[in-house]
Amino acid sequence: MSWRLTELPDQTDRTTLVTGCTVGGLGFHVALELARRGGRVVLAGRSVDRLAGAEAAIHDELPDAAVDRLVVDLADLTSVRLAATEAGRLGPLHALVNNAGVMATPYARTVDGFEQQLATNHLGPFLLTGLLLPQLVESGDGRVVTVSSQMHRVARAAPLGDPRHSGGRYSRWPAYAATKLANLLFTFELERRLRVADRPVKALAAHPGYSGTHLVANGRFGRSSGGVASIVDAASRAIGQAPAMGALPVLMATTADLPGGTYCGPGGPGEMRGLPRVVGTSRQARDEHDQRALWEVSERAVGITYP
Ligand SMILES: NC(=O)c1ccc[n+]([C@@H]2O[C@H](COP(=O)([O-])OP(=O)(O)OC[C@H]3O[C@@H](n4cnc5c(N)ncnc54)[C@H](OP(=O)(O)O)[C@@H]3O)[C@@H](O)[C@H]2O)c1
Numbered sequence: 001m002s003w004r005l006t007e008l009p010d011q012t013d014r015t016t017l018v019t020g021c022t023v024g025g026l027g028f029h030v031a032l033e034l035a036r037r038g039g040r041v042v043l044a045g046r047s048v049d050r051l052a053g054a055e056a057a058i059h060d061e062l063p064d065a066a067v068d069r070l071v072v073d074l075a076d077l078t079s080v081r082l083a084a085t086e087a088g089r090l091g092p093l094h095a096l097v098n099n100a101g102v103m104a105t106p107y108a109r110t111v112d113g114f115e116q117q118l119a120t121n122h123l124g125p126f127l128l129t130g131l132l133l134p135q136l137v138e139s140g141d142g143r144v145v146t147v148s149s150q151m152h153r154v155a156r157a158a159p160l161g162d163p164r165h166s167g168g169r170y171s172r173w174p175a176y177a178a179t180k181l182a183n184l185l186f187t188f189e190l191e192r193r194l195r196v197a198d199r200p201v202k203a204l205a206a207h208p209g210y211s212g213t214h215l216v217a218n219g220r221f222g223r224s225s226g227g228v229a230s231i232v233d234a235a236s237r238a239i240g241q242a243p244a245m246g247a248l249p250v251l252m253a254t255t256a257d258l259p260g261g262t263y264c265g266p267g268g269p270g271e272m273r274g275l276p277r278v279v280g281t282s283r284q285a286r287d288e289h290d291q292r293a294l295w296e297v298s299e300r301a302v303g304i305t306y307p
Contacts, residue, residue: 002267002275003252011039015093015139016254017132019044019074019125020100021054024224024237025213026147027099028054029247030254032061040066042090044083045100046073074100074124075110077302084131092139095254096132098125098146098183103219104172113164114301117172121179123163126186126298130306133201142201144190145253148183148263149207150271153282155181158290163301172219180207182294184263184281189291190307191260197307202260206253209266209273211246212237241266241273249276 016034020027021043031041035058045051051069058065068090072083087093101121108116114123129144136142155177184205191203214224217233224233240246249264258264263281268274284290299305 002277003248003256003264004275005033005248005251008033008037008251008255011035011037011255014095015040015042015090016095016097017042017044017070017087017090017093018097018099019072019128021045022047022050022214023054023057024243025215026208026211026243026247026250027097028057029244030097030099030250031067032058033247033251034254035062035065035067040068042068042070042087044070044072046071046079072128074128075116075120077112077124077127080124080127081131084128087132087135090135093132093135094139094141095143095145096129096136097250097254098129098144099250100125101147101179101215103215104176105219105222106172107170109166113166115163115166115170115175117175117179118159118163118182121176122159122182122186123298123301127302127304129190130302130304133199133306136201137199140200142199143254144187144201144203145250146183146187146203146205147207147250148187148205149180150209150265151177152180152184152285155282155284158182158185158284158287158294160290160293160297163297181282181285184285185287185291185294186298187263188261188286189295192291193295193307194260199307201307204253204258204260204262204264206249206264206276207271207279208246208249209268209271210240211243212240213243213246245273252276
């Protein structure tokens with residue numbers, strides 16, 4: 001059954017932290033709609049200016065919205081740790097939306113020695129989730145929503161090797177697909193571990209189909225405006241569904257009355273567009289061995305264990 005924005009419940013007294021809220025992307029629309037329903041939103045991102053732009057755009061539409069900002073570079077474990085410490089002042093969190101991501105970037109390694117897409121899309125969010133978990137537990141009704149992709153279906157294998165090992169040939173698209181598979185493996189393993197540990201937090205996932213955001217231009221050029229990047233960005237926006245539509249599966253996973261482990265995506269052809277509903281995953285994403293193995297690799301890589 002499709003879910004509609006009109007079903008988004010009142011968010012008064014609820015705080016949601018959304019990563020990757022730059023104007024024009026999915027996270028911005030997730031935050032905007034939660035704020036429209038009276039929720040307090042924490043915009044988390046790596047650029048002070050882009051966070052300020054997102055906050056100003058929300059206030060243009062909703063002058064009384066409760067908006068906070070948190071600077072975090074998910075591709076840098078030290079930055080994630082600092083941000084989590086800073087987030088202590090926010091009090092209980094009702095939802096963490098792991099939305100920020102990069103796609104098909106040229107080969108690069110982060111300051112921690114990880115491939116950039118794996119660091120940004122999985123390892124940084126893995127650490128952030130673990131460090132914010134006490135605040136999610138404190139709310140008594142916490143939720144972790146992680147944004148995956150239909151691309152998880154084309155992943156050759158889960159990224160289970162030592163993430164600091166730089167051997168092997170790098171291909172941008174398979175590397176991206178593997179991180180989006182990791183988002184689902186992470187979600188299902190987190191959900192299982194939360195149940196075993198009896199924590200009042202659920203883990204769900206969502207994907208936006210194909211949405212016209214800055215993802216393509218950012219991945220290709222490291223920016224979404226200027227020269228060819230502007231043309232690619234405009235083309236991407238023209239082809240994909242509006243980011244406000246792409247945000248709906250994420251909003252559904254964040255607010256609808258659903259069990260942990262649910263995955264939401266667009267209900268249209270190929271799950272590329274349309275109103276959201278509960279969708280399925282590849283068989284690989286349900287592989288419990290890979291879920292456990294990725295969890296253990298990730299704990300070692302970022303240096304914490306939870307829940
Ligand atoms: N658009 C689609 O069709 C599509 C399809 C499937 C899945 N997705 C997923 O949807 C999510 C959102 O992407 P989008 O389409 O909205 O793309 P986007 O417009 O490029 O937004 C991505 C957001 O992530 C932030 N980000 C990137 N690297 C970061 C880092 N190291 N630390 C903190 N924040 C960082 C970006 O910040 P900056 O502005 O500073 O770069 C931006 O706010 C991603 O996880 C993506 O994989 C999108």
